[in-house]
Amino acid sequence: xxxxxxxxxxxxxxxxxxxxxxxxxxxxxxxxxxxxxxxxxxxxxxxxxxxxxxxxxxxxxxxxxxxxxxxxxxxxxxxxxxxxxxxxxxxxxxxxxxxxxxxxxxxxxxxxxxxxxxxxxxxxxxxxxxxxxxxxxxxxx
Numbered sequence: 001x002x003x004x005x006x007x008x009x010x011x012x013x014x015x016x017x018x019x020x021x022x023x024x025x026x027x028x029x030x031x032x033x034x035x036x037x038x039x040x041x042x043x044x045x046x047x048x049x050x051x052x053x054x055x056x057x058x059x060x061x062x063x064x065x066x067x068x069x070x071x072x073x074x075x076x077x078x079x080x081x082x083x084x085x086x087x088x089x090x091x092x093x094x095x096x097x098x099x100x101x102x103x104x105x106x107x108x109x110x111x112x113x114x115x116x117x118x119x120x121x122x123x124x125x126x127x128x129x130x131x132x133x134x135x136x137x138x139x140x141x
Contacts, residue, residue, distance in 0.1 A: 006051075011085055013038055013048050017057060018078040026074040028058075045069070057081055 006014070016038050020028070028037060040048055049069040052058045061072040094102070104111040134140045 009041065009044060010048055010051055013040060013052060014057060014078060014081050014085065017052065017074050018082040021074045021076065021078050027071070028074065029071045055081070 020026070020037060025037075036045070046068045049058065049061070049072070053061050053069075053072070055077075057075050057078045058069075058072040059075050061068075062070050064070040104114065131140070
């Protein structure tokens with residue numbers, strides 16, 4: 001149902017729509033004075049809501065002369081879409097940094113050699129820099 005090529009703003013919009021639907025607020029009427037309950041960026045608001053309408057996540061959209069999507073109804077499909085997004089987020093593989101952090105937290109016997117190596121490299125680098133500085137000042141030969 002939900003295309004994997006949604007951008008972050010569209011994914012955030014789907015989550016907000018589902019949240020409003022669960023709160024019992026399926027009717028959205030952002031007016032000129034009323035704040036937009038979806039907090040969409042003004043430049044991409046029409047495109048994002050057009051995508052939501054295309055996916056069937058909002059229905060009965062009404063448009064005004066100055067503002068598109070003056071009124072619309074949140075579809076119950078948003079709840080299913082949020083579940084699909086959550087499933088896809090769970091399936092996404094962790095990046096290398098996250099894997100390292102998780103391994104180091106879960107297995108301290110792996111973390112200690114890693115820490116020792118980092119400290120040893122730091123000390124060796126510091127000694128090398130100090131010796132280089134002393135040589136350049138002709139304090140040692």
